[in-house]
Every structure is written in C-alpha cells, then in structure tokens.
Amino acid sequence: MPQAIFPAPDHDHGSCASTAIAHAERLCAARSARLTPTRRHVLETLLASHKPLGAYEIMDRLAAGDGRPAPITVYRALDFLRDNGLVHRIESRNAFVACVREHADSAPVVFLICEHCGAVGEATGGAIADALATSCRAAGFSPKSPVIEIAGVCSHCRQR
C-alpha cells in the first residue's frame, strides 16, 4: 500500500532525528564504513531541517560550529551518505534530504515535493513500482533504482 509521510509541521524533530542518527550508526558499523564527524555533521544538518538543502546552504549552517568547510568537503560527505542510502538527492532542486525511511534498496522511491512550504514527503509505492516495471519491460529497458519526483502542494499547505 503506497503511503506518504508528510511530517506534521509540529512533530517532534528531535526524536526522529536521533532515531535516524542511531540507524546511521548501526548501518555504518555493520558495513565497517566510517561515520566521521564531518559526515555526521552533514547528516545532522539535513535531519534538523526536514527540507531539501542545497550544498552551499549546508555549508552555511555548518559554518556556525567549526570553521566554514570547503564545498568539496560537503560534497564528499554527501557522496558518502548517498552511497549508504542515508541521503537522497532531489534532482529537480539541486538539493539533498536525509532519508527517514529504511528501504529495500531495489524499491523505487517517490518524493512528493511541496512547492509551497518546501517539505518533502517520501513514499514507497508498490503499485507504482509494478506499473513502472511493466512499462520498462515493454520498452526493453532495464531500469536502475528509479527515483520519482513529483511537485505539488502538500496536505498541510493545502488546508490554507
């Protein structure tokens, strides 16, 4: 059953962020990948926002703590986080969001992007996956982890 999670504007950021960090730590430990301070800071920044952030926006927010990191530093951290499925890139926005959900790697991800408040809901769509697979097969096309981005207006903004 496809289901999207749009975090309510007033939900408990703190707890969902710490859950995600804990998950990241477990996952990295399991893969013996290193969740270094820089990488952790970047992830935390994204988690604290719950909105897509551009790389340079992340830099700005990190600048408060330590010295301002170079762009490449942030990009490398993002590469690492993406490789490990902790962060997604929103192509249509040139921005990044922390992944709140644990996926099967093969499952397609659907991003619902609110044009009003900028929030991003992450849905996993079984039905969509099936339809996509059918369509690709008809075209003789072998897909690779499809990502779907849909712009629109989220439920919370809709109510006004």
Place this chain on the structure above:
Amino acid sequence: MPQAIFPAPDHDHGSCASTAIAHAERLCAARSARLTPTRRHVLETLLASHKPLGAYEIMDRLAAGDGRPAPITVYRALDFLRDNGLVHRIESRNAFVACVREHADSAPVVFLICEHCGAVGEATGGAIADALATSCRAAGFSPKSPVIEIAGVCSHCRQR
C-alpha cells in the same frame, strides 16, 4: 498501454525532425506564438541530436552557423520551447530534449534514460499515472504534471 519509443540507432533522423518542426510551426501558428529563427535553430539542434543536450552544448553547436549566442539567448529560447511543450528538461542531467510526441498536457511523461548511449525514450504510462494518482491521494498531496526520470540501459545497448 505504456509504450516507450527508443529510436533505433539507424532510423531516419531527417524525416522525424522535419515532422517535429512542422508540428511546432502548426502549434505556434495556432497560438500566435512566434517561432523565431533563434528558437527554431535551438529546436532543430535538439532534434538533430535525439539526445539530451546541455545549454552550453547547444551554444557550441549553434556557434557553427551564426555567431556564438550568449547563454541567456539559449535559455530564453528553451524557456519558450518548454512553455509550448516542444522541449523537456531532464532534471537529472541538467539537459534538454526535443519532445517527439504530442501529449495531453495533463498526462505524466516518463523518460527512460540510457546510461550507456545517452538516448532518451519517452513513454506515456497510463498505468503509472493511475498508481501515482492513488499514491498522491493517500498522502493528501496535489500533484502538478509529474515527470518521471528513470536511468538504466536501453534495448539497443542491452544487446551488446
């Protein structure tokens, strides 16, 4: 029935391009929009390639004919062509392709992007549209002309 068109590597570029140009002319005439030389050149360049081209790549190819146009010139032409549904932007590539197909405006478009040869197949997926609509409704999300981009390997490259 979803169906993707991957032009065979040896198909007749010339004829499909001129068909598309003719369509563009008819459409612009009907809307009393002006298909100026610059805009036409940009469209022709995209049609001649059948692959996504970056804005600066388009500039390079236009440079041969007249003088090299400024970036903004190309972007404005692209804006015009996109507004009229003659060109699509491939977000994940920061590139543009000529639209070979006449859509209903509301129908979602599915791009199948070959990572090997760079070709782009354009499919329209009724089943996918339905699944997406269901998923969005479940999330209380109001979508706006969804565009789906899927990376993978096309049928022609697959055969090798």
Place this chain on the structure above:
DNA sequence: ACTTTGATGTTGCGCTGCAGCAAAAAGCGC
C-alpha cells in the same frame, strides 16, 4: 615500524542559470 587505504584540506576552474538594462524588431491603431 612500514605500508596501504581512506579521509580531509587547498586551490582552482568550468558549467548552470538568470537578473537587469538597453537596443532592435514585430504587431497594431490611426
């Protein structure tokens, strides 16, 4: 201790995309 691997820092650069203003061209009423 030494080597190998991986992470970070530094410099520099090319691509992407557009704002803001000025000049030229097209359409329109008279």
Place this chain on the structure above:
DNA sequence: GCGCTTTTTGCTGCAGCGCAACATCAAAGT
C-alpha cells in the same frame, strides 16, 4: 506611413553548483 506598445534579442555581470587535481593526514593491517 507614423507613432505606439509589446515582444524579442543582445549585452554585462554575477551567484550557485559541482568537481578535478594535488597534497596532507589519520587509521588499519601485517
């Protein structure tokens, strides 16, 4: 045709995005 408005184009400049190439430094293995 003549002025007027609207559209299109040309020009300068700039900000964000993303990474290559190289040097440095820490960690992990033998």
